[in-house]
Amino acid sequence: MNAPRRVHVGLVQMACDADPSINMDKALRLTREAAAKGARIVCLPEMYRSRYFCQTEDHAHFELAEPVPGPSSDAFGRLAAELDITVIVPIFERRTAGLYHNSALVIEGGRGEIGVYRKMHIPDDPRFYEKFYFTPGDLGFRKFSTRHAEIGVLICWDQWYPEAARLTALQGAQILFYPTAIGWQPQEKAEFGRVQHDAWETIQRAHAIANGCFVAAVNRTGFEPDPVHAGQGIEFGGQSFIAAPDGTVPTRAPAGKQAVIVQALDLSQLDFSRTHWPFLRDRRIDAYGGLTRRFLD
16 A cells, blocks of 8 residues: 555635625635645635626626736735645636636646636536637646646536546546536526536546546535526535545535635545556547547437
8 A cells, every 4th residue: 555645635615796806805815724724735616706697698797807917816826925835716817808718727836827727618508608708728638737736627517528537637637626616596406406416426526436536626605696687596506525536525515605625635545546446457548539529420
């Protein structure tokens, strides 16, 4: 058995306000709290700096986008340097006029920004009208080397795709982070809520098992109203969690409130899991060409 190689990971589950400055201050405070609890890598939820504006299609929301460098990279660059931590900071990225991405910055103390991931899978569903706002990512699936661990970052809708997890893990990522904004339309929760949540958690636990790595899903929490339709909106589910390479869940945040959870991960579990469940060894890479086709007619 390999000796433990531990890294403490912090998940910031937060409720988001209409005022970006309030969200920024809160995210900085909660990140500092995670570091005080021992976290060396801290992840924020998807587009932490605003409410989830994709409930409607409104050109005014493009004003929420920020460049890189910009407010988030500047503020968290300073904090990461002060605390000597790595922070995953999801942003609404303004790449240039008329070109926007749903992105995540990886910032490390002493090094600054070490990379960016741009969300590859863009949904378009009632109250999740992301295709109106975001250009699909053009950087591919990426691994980032930090002082603490090899990590991959994917975002929300990406979490339903085993190909995304696999391609990131195959680059050597030991921990897959999924900053997320997922929940229910309240009128549907009684009928579909439990099934939807179980599906969301199950597929990410499956990514951990299939790839022999850790998976950290970081959700927002709280009700965010639809700005157009009174009384409607999204109740974000919280319940951020970490899955181990064997699919177990060593920690999970509550459903209905803000939380900062910090968990020690033993990276030597990857060696143990991949040796005893040798899925990477037994992959038939010569037989998977059909995956590059939309459908096998």
